[in-house]
Amino acid sequence: MHWIDWVILILFLGYTIWDGSRRGYHSDNIEGFFLANRAMPWWAMGLSVMATQASAITFIGTTGQSYVEDMRFVQIYLAVPFAMIILCTTLVPFFHKLQNFSAYEVLEERFGLSTRLFTSLLFLISRGLGLGMIIAAPSYVLALLLNFPLSPTIIIIGITATLYTMVGGISGVIRTDVKQMAVMAFGLIFSFYWIITSLPPEVGFSDALYLAGNIGKLDALDISFDISEKYNIWTGVIAALFLMLSYFGTDQSQVQRYLTAKSLKDARQSLLLSAYAKVPMQFFILLLGVMLYVFYIFGSAPITFRAVDVQAQQQEEVIAGEMLQQEYQSAHQNRRQAAQQLLETRSPEQAEAFRKADSHLNEVRQSELQRQERVTGSSLNDTNYIFPYFILNQIPVGIIGLIVAGIFAAALSSIDSELNSLSTVFIVDWYKRLDTKDRSEAWYLKSSRIATVCWGLLATLAALALGETRSIIELVNMIGSYFYGSILGVFILLLWVKRANGYGALTGLISGMATVFLFDRIYDNPATGEWILIAPWNQIPGGFEKTIEYLWLNPVGTAVVVVVGIVISSIWKKSG
Incomplete structure (x- = not known):
């Protein structure tokens, strides 16, 4: 600079x-x-x-x-x-x-x-x-x-x-x-x-x-x-x-x-x-x-936008990096030519050729990111370095x-x-x-x-x-989604559920947080229909995907807090 x-x-x-x-x-x-x-x-x-x-x-x-x-x-x-x-x-x-x-x-x-x-x-x-x-x-x-x-x-x-x-x-x-x-x-x-x-x-x-x-x-x-x-x-x-x-x-x-x-x-x-x-x-x-x-x-764009070059110690990784770099340069040139031809012709056939060229370039980019992960031993991407x-x-x-x-x-x-x-x-x-x-x-x-x-x-x-980390804009919303729904549920009990009491609110809040973290760890395999619960420290098996994405944890947390809060408040009131 x-x-x-x-x-x-x-x-x-x-x-x-x-x-x-x-x-x-x-x-x-x-x-x-x-x-x-x-x-x-x-x-x-x-x-x-x-x-x-x-x-x-x-x-x-x-x-x-x-x-x-x-x-x-x-x-x-x-x-x-x-x-x-x-x-x-x-x-x-x-x-x-x-x-x-x-x-x-x-x-x-x-x-x-x-x-x-x-x-x-x-x-x-x-x-x-x-x-x-x-x-x-x-x-x-x-x-x-x-x-x-x-x-x-x-x-x-x-x-x-x-x-x-x-x-x-x-x-x-x-x-x-x-x-x-x-x-x-x-x-x-x-x-x-x-x-x-x-x-x-x-x-x-x-x-x-x-x-x-x-x-x-x-x-x-x-x-x-x-x-x-x-x-x-x-x-x-x-x-x-x-x-x-x-x-x-x-x-x-x-x-x-x-x-x-x-x-x-x-x-x-x-x-x-x-x-x-x-x-x-x-x-x-x-x-x-x-x-x-x-x-x-x-x-001209680099194969990845990371701030520092990853230095590989193993010869095969060095060779793999050089080959990916050469393939990327070729793919970048092909995509540029396909884009120019598409703008000239506006034909469906050329549009398909452009999409294929773009897909190939991104596959090469992803291969290089995976190589960097192998070299560094950690999960990395370059999303936050692009702009x-x-x-x-x-x-x-x-x-x-x-x-x-x-x-x-x-x-x-x-x-x-x-x-x-x-x-x-x-x-x-x-x-x-x-x-x-x-x-x-x-x-x-x-x-x-x-x-x-x-x-x-x-x-x-x-x-x-x-x-x-990966995209920080996603991660900050994910962190919030673990907590926000349950907190909102407590305020709903406060403003609109007159019979709710402290026992119900606190139990509901704890239940809401537990449910959110439980639902966040549910994974399913679309091919087999099988679903499993995976602990945070365990690796996700191949073919399994999240059953519920993070934004839906907000209404889940809110609903659990409100329902449990009402039920526990009613039970406590009757027993009291």
């Missing part, structure tokens, strides 16, 4: 730390630190919510997702508008009326301290693990920039975000998120523009869409009902609805946004901003990944720094939000609630900053432990 880009990136990071930190000097109590004295305007909260969602995972993971697969991932966001409307009429006014610090405080009054603590503990675990992924995402970019291993770059990102969140509190988080959202938008729009203008002169935007459509890259809707498929319209409208309701309605990182609102109207408007913008934004980012795929049909590789090798000097700053902005806007919410829940639901001593506001404010640092360190360690 050119020194001009380094200057831009360093200035941006320095400004972010300064701007986020200076807001915290005006906080003299935990209400100011965690809730900005409930004085935030709706547009700032709405942009902050969007910035939190549009993390570096969105930049890197979503573009990589559509590059290696297609645009069906957009279907999981179809439920966002419906979820926002439901929440604006239910949980948002409920929380605003109570004026709590934490989303889980209200559970104690109805269901007891144990339910409150266990629910908040589930949030701390899920968000702590998810934050590890959010820290890892920009580290892929920094690893490419510095030609460093992933671990040192994870530490740099984790410490940077922790510093200004520790000082600035929620006010610093929201104010910096607004500015970071602008940088993110610029990075995405310019990248899309540069890809389109960098295509060969004879290939226009409509031609690029035509090529992408021929190989299925534009597939966005799948109307088949199959719970073993990750992405179809039913997954997006039904299963993902539970995920979105829980994420925006019971996750402290999101609830904390509208707890800072001046009024109920402002809180609702902040959520509706996301309802209108989320699906178009995700569609655009997925389309960016598809256009990037078309760009590399004509442009960073394009930026560093195709974008002009000066703009690289701005786009990389946009990726860092996306990461920091998510990391700071998660850190602040983790600190809030730990202090309010655990430390302050269980502390028997009469402490001053200054004491709890100091403790909140210490908690922020501790969570930052823990999340950084989680990122180091997870390290190299």
Whole structure:
């Protein structure tokens, strides 16, 4: 990267730390630190919510997702508008009326301290693990920039975000998120523009869409009902609805946004901003990944986009790598020629030839990734390196720094939000609630900053432990799906099941979590109809696939919590 880009990136990071930190000097109590004295305007909260969602995972993971697969991932966001409307009429006014610090405080009054603590503990675990992924995402970019291993770059990102969140509190988080959202938008729009203008002169935007459509890259809707498929319209409208309701309605990182609102109207408007913008934004980012795929049909692309070359020690692996490299170059040339001929003829026969050439090239790529797995002894792919590789090798000097700053902005806007919410829940639901001593506001404010640092360190360690992984955009949603459905079930019992009591809620919550983890380990063999339960530490036998994909774990968890909660509450009431 050119020194001009380094200057831009360093200035941006320095400004972010300064701007986020200076807001915290005006906080003299935990209400100011965690809730900005409930004085935030709706547009700032709405942009902050969007910035939190549009993390570096969105930049890197979503573009990589559509590059290696297609645009069906957009279907999981179809439920966002419906979820926002439901929440604006239910949980948002409920929380605003109570004026709590934490989303889980209200559970104690109805269901007891144990339910409150266990629910908040589930949030701390899920968000702590998810934050590890959010820290890892920009580290892929920094690893490419510095030609460093992933671990040192994870530490740099984790410490940077922790510093200004520790000082600035929620006010610093929201104010910096607004500015970071602008940088993110610029990075995405310019990248899309540069890809389109960098295509060969004879290939226009409509031609690029035509090529992408021929190989299925534009597939966005799948109307088949199959719970073993990750992405179809039913997954997006039904299963993902539970995920979105829980994420925006019971996750402290999101609830904390509208707890800072001046009024109920402002809180609702902040959520509706996301309802209108989320699906178009995700569609655009997925389309960016598809256009990037078309760009590399004509442009020179490596066989894999990994940050470092895998060095094989065995001679046969070295020879295999050289042969795959030669085959890839030939396949790439054949695919480019097939694409050009297809644009000239637009014939069905040439379309089939193009699809075969594209399939062959991807088979060679997959063979090389498998070779790298054999050499390294670990499961690897290059999904998270694709967009960073394009930026560093195709974008002009000066703009690289701005786009990389946009990726860092996306990461920091998510990391700071998660850190602040983790600190809030730990202090309010655990430390302050269980502390028997009469402490001053200054004491709890100091403790909140210490908690922020501790969570930052823990999340950084989680990122180091997870390290190299498959598509991070999928993994972060998978982590959430293990927890969100069950947490949503507790709030349904709270708001709409009057006969539910603490015994039923806690038993339902434990049952929901157990069921989710059980269902996640069920595999079946479509050829034989056989199904088995596989422990996490056991290898999956050949021919077996997941019976239930991860998004469906959300309604499963919710249903089990509600049903068990009602049954146990009724039994306990009768026995009592």
